[in-house]
Amino acid sequence: MPLHLLSSSAAAAKPAAGLRLAPLRRCHSFAPAPRHTDRVALASSFSVAARSASPAVAAAQTELSVSGKKQVLISLSDKTDLAYLGSGLQGLGYSIVSTGGTASSLEAAGVSVTKVEEITHFPEMLDGRVITSHPSVHGGILARRDQEHHLKALKDHGIGTFDVVVVNLYPFYDKVTSGNISFEDGIETIDIGGPTMIRAAAKNHKDVLIVVDHNDYPSLLEYLKGNQEDQQFRRMLAWKAFQHVASYDSAVSEWFWKQSNKGEMFPPSFTVPLELKSTLRYGENPHQSAAFYTDKSLSRVGAGGIGNLIQHHGKEMSYNNYLDADAAWNCVSEFDSPTCVVVKHTNPCGVASRQDILEAYRLAVKGDAVSAFGGIVAFNTIIDEDLAKEIREFRSPTDGQTRMFYEIVVAPGYTDKGLEILRGKSKTLRILEAKRSGKGMLSLRQVSGGWLAQESDDLTPEEITFTTKSERSPQENELADAKFAWLCAKHVKSNAIVIAKNNCMLGMGSGQPNRRESVRIAFRKAGEEAKGAALASDAFFPFAWNDAVEEACQNGIGIIAQPGGSKKDEDAIACCNKYGVSLVLTGVRHFKH
Template identity: 80%
Template sequence: MLSSAATASATSVSARSGDILYGYLRRKTVAPFRFAQPKQQVYCKSLRPSFVAVRAMSESQTALKNQPQSSASSGKKQALISLSDKKDLATLGNGLQELGYTIVSTGGTASTLENAGVSVTKLDGRVKTLHPNIHGGILARRDVEHHMEALNEHGIGTFDVVVVNLYPFYNKVTAPGGISFEDGIENIDIGGPAMIRAAAKNHKDVLIVVDSEDYQAVLEYLKGGQNDQQFRRKLAWKAFQHVAAYDSAVSEWLWKQTEGQEKFPPSFTVPLSLKSSLRYGENPHQKAAFYVDKSLAEVNAGGIATAIQHHGKEMSYNNYLDADAAWNCVSEFENPTCVVVKHTNPCGVASRDDILEAYRLAVKADPVSAFGGIVAFNVEVDEVLARELREFRSPTDGETRMFYEIVVAPKYTAKGLEVLKGKSKILRILEAKKNDQGKLSLRQVGGGWLAQDSDDITPEDISFKAVSDKTPTESELADAKFAWLCVKHVKSNAIVIAKNNCMLGMGSGQPNRVESLRLAFKKAGEEAKGAALASDAFFPFAWKDAVEEACEKGIGAIAEPGGSIRDQDAIDCCNKYGVSLLFTNVRHFRH
């Protein structure tokens, strides 16, 4: 941004308007300032190295040589332009010049404009963005007589258009390799936000522009000589939002630089950017939109929000929820894995060296639920897999071609993508990056938000402690770990039955654990014998309850957190039936 040779005391005019502004401009001590050594012209690109004692400003009585002509008295239109991101600047500059605007600028912005053939009134190196003459020209209300009198008395020109964007702080601190603390501080813009806020506050008279995407609309607005206050208000809102998002990034970065900072700061802002308006929400009568989290913590963090959609109908509210659940689940597995999700619950999971076999087994686990579901892979989708997805028939009748809402994978071959696109015009094909661990999980409740760490614990982080007389075989332990990894993604109360790296059945969302268990066994059928069962939380009862039912149905091993006052009952029950019981000491509730 343009910088200032004076410090923050000069910003007082940018914070107030009305009579305070008038009084400020009328004071004799507010005459434009010069440095203590007037013969030395000082040009600087940063606020910090250009610090000059505040007294240098207050004692000065000399008029600035290069102060822009007062548009208040001349009737000429002026635009102040100060940009870090100069995208489409030439188009804007030429457009404003054609409309008769005098363009005021300095530094790199002025040079870019001049190179594009735009005439520029350059500000003296001493006239920077925190100077009262700049803010007076922005904040002065045209319909307040004494404001205009004060401007004319001091030869201060008004600005009708202010175009500003900020130091690229966000890009700097998120660049590969990071940035030093000193460089981070240097990239915190001061003058830019002050000008933006001043212009946005006085948007009735000053058009504030912070986004190059708005340049064409602004030129059309000015060309038509319109006075649409709603257009101005929208730009003012965008300006304040721009500054708020910028400040939130600075705040987030500074908190992370603070030694011994808590995981959860006393307060924080989540900057959200609209990605798309959705047809409707969870139900057709609900309006909805999708926002991308622009927090520093989410930069290159992966996930569905930043996934590339290669094909298909626009994503819906429920599509995003289901795709997120499927991607989170499949990303947990190291071996080639397929996950099928319906209403955010995994109804089929299988890992195999042959991804085609994994896909078939995942669908087979619950083909009725899989129809119309979401299919996720943690490996590349090639032509062979794409053809299997395109032609695979339902195991229920061997005839009905399986239909899916979404396929999500880390990547696709060109041929695989071509084949998959031929399955359906509406099939949404997503390419996503694996989620980073350690992310913050937020959830809204009435009047507030709950914040917690994401549930990143894996079986490798857990000790599966055998507490029964029978210790599990190597295959039973592997089955228990697989079931445990699946159950953490199933809605509580959750039960998963698995064998040979394949989910055989699951029960989810029941108010009591017994019902979830019965649903899981119903889906697993006879294959449940000798399989492993995982529960997301401890069993409150064992005899004539879930544990004994599981043992009676021939389950080979049970994995649960433990921690119940009746844990010994569960141990005794498993000992009676010769079943291995494993305690993990980790719960996986999911609501």
């Protein structure tokens, strides 16, 4: 399942002035589309070609011009700022050729237009499927002004040149994500002539300016006024045009795959479209450059998650902030009851569920107050005035005096008063709003030279069976504790051990090379509260006697939940029977690397 990562060179990544680099939607590649704005003027394609071509070529160019004017071809689905563009071009002496609705809009704005059929001498046909696919259009776009035989061919066939092409495409992405749409309607939303004109103009960018984004209209007009030369600006417009088409084709491809291969998650090849949201101060460490991109795949529409967060307040997000916020939000979104999760370095160090969200918050912080300080706190409930005051004023359980400090607060929403109070806690506190992450998403992870793809780990305790294997059956509250601990362990880095009681995480051990050490860390954090609590392991115990299982039993644990599947499962069962501990097997492993 190849994924191709497209990146521009350092030179190409620097935009020409005035050009607004568009976000992409989706292409058959990992295709990040940077957004920057600068300003550099450009020369007109006609004057550039005239100065660089031979006298014979220059003469032919002049003869090909329509009434001595340079030509612009405009065909738009999104007509934002069209009147501004048309008036500006007309004021600069350009002759405008346009199609159907675009021509009507220009005429309504008082702009003179030549309809495309007047130069093709061929009507629109096949319900609009064929409009601009004609040599009189594409010849005028693709002809190289420095090639005499190209210009002679145009002259022989009475074809004029185009100096500027302004095109955007049918809103396929918006249409197919707006709700139920039939396959036939989806097909008719696929643009054919538009991408062809865009690609043609972008290929011949040395002579033809291609514009696909209405945000570039001001810089285009300024360039034309200045009559300057700048090939970098032309190339960036061309790059943007090719990206626009590639993104469009990607959305079509993704939609076609889902229509034709229902239920199949892994296509032979595909592209993830990325849109630059922000350039970050640095990456995981200060010596690393970094940026954040949002995923614009069709499958991500309405899926929620940190990629589509709203930041209400605070310092700009950092690389590590995004990772930690994602971990906290994914964890807290698992719970249906009012829940608070505190995360440090992507591991939940405190989790608690209570009907009283203020109590849940206090318990989550208490779970590991030292780690919670400077961490990320997440809620699955709207933060109101009372909760905001508690977050702002709560003192560390370690000394009862130090006011808790957080990098981020994230929740599904805020009341006006709650948001006002939180803003007063700190100028730097990042206050984020996010929607619950969708299920059934494709999870991607990069390795050197490739990408790993898998289904997201969406299983909940209600979807699996906790099978009792010990002589002692767990009581109802013990089984509930085991399910809570199991759900928390799913979000802890392997080897993961979680100890929990009464819907509250008491201690966890994470990221240790051996499971026994994770058990010891979890008990050290839980302390005496671990007696009678539940212990969940993300994977089976390879050994029981004189190892993790026996240590857990000796420390007074009440129930152990693990997936099972080890050759030593019988030893684990026998060990639990010896100490009167309940053992349940889930049959589901929760590795997290």
